[in-house]
Amino acid sequence: MVDATVGQGGHSFLFGKRLGPQGTLVGLDVDSRSLERAEKQLADLVCRVVLVKSNFADIAARLSELDLRRVDFILADLGLCSAQLADDQMGLSFQADMPLDMRIDASLETTAADIVNEYDEEALADLIYAYGQDRASRRIARYIVRRREHERISTTGQLADVVSGALRRPGGRRSRIHPATRTFQALRIVVNHELDNLHALLTAGARLLRPNGYIAIISFHSLEDGMVKRDFKQNERDGLYRLLTRKPMVADPREIAANRRARSAKLRIAQRN
Numbered sequence: 001m002v003d004a005t006v007g008q009g010g011h012s013f014l015f016g017k018r019l020g021p022q023g024t025l026v027g028l029d030v031d032s033r034s035l036e037r038a039e040k041q042l043a044d045l046v047c048r049v050v051l052v053k054s055n056f057a058d059i060a061a062r063l064s065e066l067d068l069r070r071v072d073f074i075l076a077d078l079g080l081c082s083a084q085l086a087d088d089q090m091g092l093s094f095q096a097d098m099p100l101d102m103r104i105d106a107s108l109e110t111t112a113a114d115i116v117n118e119y120d121e122e123a124l125a126d127l128i129y130a131y132g133q134d135r136a137s138r139r140i141a142r143y144i145v146r147r148r149e150h151e152r153i154s155t156t157g158q159l160a161d162v163v164s165g166a167l168r169r170p171g172g173r174r175s176r177i178h179p180a181t182r183t184f185q186a187l188r189i190v191v192n193h194e195l196d197n198l199h200a201l202l203t204a205g206a207r208l209l210r211p212n213g214y215i216a217i218i219s220f221h222s223l224e225d226g227m228v229k230r231d232f233k234q235n236e237r238d239g240l241y242r243l244l245t246r247k248p249m250v251a252d253p254r255e256i257a258a259n260r261r262a263r264s265a266k267l268r269i270a271q272r273n
């Protein structure tokens with residue numbers, strides 16, 4: 001099996017325990033610190049464990065290097081681990097003031113600060129609208145451009161402050177989520193090419209699965225979930241997949257109480273014909 005987002009190895013450990021010594025578990029991650037944590041977590045499994053620092057968009061090339069042509073299971077749990085959100089080098093959180101970076105893969109060149117300080121106002125507004133689905137995108141972009149005329153926006157705190165300022169309405173109702181949530185999501189998607197990577201994984205997945213093999217994707221926002229849904233449906237129409245989840249599976253209230261981030265998780269599973 002391939003865990004395309006091995007992270008801390010939590011899922012891999014549970015699946016790996018069910019694989020015997022003949023089984024192979026391949027874990028991919030773009031973040032070397034995630035791989036270090038996964039290595040410890042998976043040390044006692046009896047199956048063969050191969051951890052590779054790689055973008056899951058390149059899953060086919062990685063498997064071919066390992067002489068694995070087909071697999072029985074592909075799992076992806078998209079997005080970020082809590083450890084990454086808290087990592088003050090990654091600059092992903094507005095809860096703390098961090099350098100405005102957002103690269104999960106340190107070898108990428110463009111940071112969120114580069115985008116925020118260099119894109120023109122229209123391009124900023126377009127990306128906040130397209131990837132953050134924030135209807136106030138034009139106003140947010142205007143505030144960003146106004147602020148950067150005085151100072152470079154180089155921390156998550158500065159950006160969160162500008163966005164909050166753009167969305168503040170005197171006497172207005174407080175939103176359930178932090179006002180900067182959508183802008184941060186948009187920048188993270190663009191910095192890490194998240195939708196392109198997912199598209200590549202979904203395309204490769206159908207070719208790599210053995211008959212009766214499974215692909216299971218957990219996503220955390222509607223842009224990703226929509227892509228997974230459309231891809232699985234198209235593959236069903238083409239006779240390649242059977243859908244095991246017509247509607248996505250979601251966490252129950254007990255799980256959400258134990259892990260707040262699970263509230264937006266959606267799991268879809270398909271089986272290869």
Ligand SMILES: C[S@@+](CC[C@H](N)C(=O)[O-])C[C@H]1O[C@@H](n2cnc3c(N)ncnc32)[C@H](O)[C@@H]1O
Pocket residue numbers: 004005006007008009010011012028029030031034054055056057077078079080081104197
């Ligand atoms: C939500 S965490 C996965 C947690 C994991 N399921 C566990 O049980 O510990 C997502 C992981 O995917 C990684 N990741 C995100 N985008 C990736 C990509 N395009 N290719 C490979 N790994 C990626 C992140 O670095 C992070 O470690």
